Amino acid sequence: MPxxxxxxxxxxxxxxxxxxxxxxxxxxxxxxxxxxxWGINRxxxxxxxxxxxxERPLDTDExxxxxxxxxxxANMNLRALVDWDLVRxxxxxxxxKDYYTAEQDVWKITTTIIEQRRKREIKPVQxxxxxxxxxxxxxxxxxxxxxxxxxxxxxxxxxxxxxxGFTSAFLPFLQSRSGEQVKRVIQFAQKVRRTxxxxxxxx
Amino acid sequence: MPxxxxxxxxxxxxxxxxxxxxxxxxxxxxxxxxxxxWGINRxxxxxxxxxxxxERPLDTDExxxxxxxxxxxANMNLRALVDWDLVRxxxxxxxxKDYYTAEQDVWKITTTIIEQRRKREIKPVQxxxxxxxxxxxxxxxxxxxxxxxxxxxxxxxxxxxxxxGFTSAFLPFLQSRSGEQVKRVIQFAQKVRRTxxxxxxxx
DNA sequence: ATTTCGTTTCAATGCGGAGTGAAAGATAAG
DNA sequence: CTTATCTTTCACTCCGCATTGAAACGAAAT
Numbered sequence: 001m002p003x004x005x006x007x008x009x010x011x012x013x014x015x016x017x018x019x020x021x022x023x024x025x026x027x028x029x030x031x032x033x034x035x036x037x038w039g040i041n042r043x044x045x046x047x048x049x050x051x052x053x054x055e056r057p058l059d060t061d062e063x064x065x066x067x068x069x070x071x072x073x074a075n076m077n078l079r080a081l082v083d084w085d086l087v088r089x090x091x092x093x094x095x096x097k098d099y100y101t102a103e104q105d106v107w108k109i110t111t112t113i114i115e116q117r118r119k120r121e122i123k124p125v126q127x128x129x130x131x132x133x134x135x136x137x138x139x140x141x142x143x144x145x146x147x148x149x150x151x152x153x154x155x156x157x158x159x160x161x162x163x164x165g166f167t168s169a170f171l172p173f174l175q176s177r178s179g180e181q182v183k184r185v186i187q188f189a190q191k192v193r194r195t196x197x198x199x200x201x202x203x
Numbered sequence: 204m205p206x207x208x209x210x211x212x213x214x215x216x217x218x219x220x221x222x223x224x225x226x227x228x229x230x231x232x233x234x235x236x237x238x239x240x241w242g243i244n245r246x247x248x249x250x251x252x253x254x255x256x257x258e259r260p261l262d263t264d265e266x267x268x269x270x271x272x273x274x275x276x277a278n279m280n281l282r283a284l285v286d287w288d289l290v291r292x293x294x295x296x297x298x299x300k301d302y303y304t305a306e307q308d309v310w311k312i313t314t315t316i317i318e319q320r321r322k323r324e325i326k327p328v329q330x331x332x333x334x335x336x337x338x339x340x341x342x343x344x345x346x347x348x349x350x351x352x353x354x355x356x357x358x359x360x361x362x363x364x365x366x367x368g369f370t371s372a373f374l375p376f377l378q379s380r381s382g383e384q385v386k387r388v389i390q391f392a393q394k395v396r397r398t399x400x401x402x403x404x405x406x
Numbered sequence: 407a408t409t410t411c412g413t414t415t416c417a418a419t420g421c422g423g424a425g426t427g428a429a430a431g432a433t434a435a436g
Numbered sequence: 437c438t439t440a441t442c443t444t445t446c447a448c449t450c451c452g453c454a455t456t457g458a459a460a461c462g463a464a465a466t
Contacts (some may be wrong), residue, residue, distance in 0.1 A: 016348070019339055019342070020349050020352065021341065022346065023339045025351075026335050026338060027335050027356065030331045036242065036322065037324060038241060038242045039240045039241045048282055055348050055351055069412060072381055072457065072458095073417090076414085082463080096412065098412080098413080106273070106358050106359055106362040106439045107362065110366075115318055121240060128229065131229060132226045132230050132233070135225055135229060138222060138228045139222070145218065145219070145223065146222075149258075152307070153230065158310055160388075165386070165389060166389060169393055170389075170392060180370060181395055185392045186368060186373075188388065188392075189376070192384055192391075246424075263442085266409075269415070272425075273426045275427065275428095276426070278443065279424095279444085283415090299435095299440095299441060299442060300441090300442065394431090
């Protein structure tokens with residue numbers, strides 16, 4: 001039966017200097033703000049920022065304390081982060097608690113986020129677009145205006161396909177932390193562009 | 204209720220077939236939904252969808268009517284769309300009203316959106332990250348943990364720089380509607396990756 | 407078995423950003 | 437000038453989504 005120090009609730013990180021605390025605060029707020037501009041849960045991003053910046057695994061209580069959020073909230077968003085593969089549960093000997101750590105490699109983090117968002121959002125859109133054209137093609141032949149609309153939807157769908165190809169071609173680069181390779185491809189792209197310039201027209 | 208109201212203001216689009224109406228509805232809802240997943244105002248996206256799908260310029264009242272939104276709302280979001288360069292004001296002879304049209308080229312639309320979001324969101328993040336490190340470097344030399352944190356912030360900032368380069372290298376391709384060129388670059392990217400594979404190590 | 411320590415769920419609540427609409431502002435026509 | 441027509445603003449309201457917290461659940465220790 002391990003008896004604990006009677007220092008129950010005030011769990012300020014003792015090892016952080018004031019300016020470290022402040023910078024961490026800035027960082028967390030920034031990350032949350034940015035995320036919410038991209039349709040990602042603010043708190044989820046704040047937890048992620050905290051874990052990214054943390055020098056060691058944190059448990060739920062520490063996260064609650066630092067971000068001033070409820071247990072339920074912390075738990076839900078931690079689950080989401082684990083589900084997104086951005087955070088891992090770990091354990092420490094002598095404790096039954098779950099501890100959490102975030103991936104440290106920014107390239108991997110980005111890859112993961114892109115992959116996850118792609119998985120969750122591209123396919124449904126493609127299906128929904130298909131559903132639109134299906135609605136239009138039901139029954140009678142298309143009127144001119146309907147045909148025009150179908151064309152526009154198709155343009156969109158085609159574009160999304162190319163974009164998909166583009167993304168899946170480049171994800172492996174990010175995954176393998178190969179900044180140099182990315183730069184090579186950028187240079188090639190610029191060359192292709194100069195070479196081909198003027199050849200394209202919209203006739 | 205009477206079978207037909209003689210109200211001259213109820214201006215249902217007479218030329219749209221029921222299925223066209225329905226598909227349009229689906230399309231608009233889809234677009235709005237998707238946008239809100241990406242941190243973009245739902246109504247703004249719905250207006251954009253409506254204008255993208257429309258076969259002719261629409262005025263504010265038509266937009267209000269179709270989307271069931273207030274004049275103020277329509278106006279604000281139209282302004283935003285014009286500000287984003289996604290929609291243009293046009294005029295018709297014999298009318299003082301403003302009419303609105305959306306760009307039809309999906310490549311251009313995408314370019315524009317990416318450019319705008321970059322403009323609005325990348326720079327502020329870079330500055331805020333810089334501010335974090337400034338906070339840390341104020342006064343005393345860095346402790347070990349502080350130095351570690353600075354490193355992580357720097358990693359992030361560096362990554363954003365590369366990403367910026369990547370984006371600005373590829374935007375011109377989208378702008379010029381050059382799907383073919385994009386495909387060439389993708390192929391090259393894949394070749395580079397195969398070639399270099401195994402050369403990178405993490406030592 | 408019971409107790410203890412942790413996690414998860416979910417109905418109820420709260421908050422911030424989106425939307426409203428009346429009033430003010432613009433601009434063209436008379 | 438005044439009127440008529442259309443646009444813009446902004447203080448207030450409202451709604452959807454995030455958050456809460458208490459109760460249920462689970463699993464290790466005893």
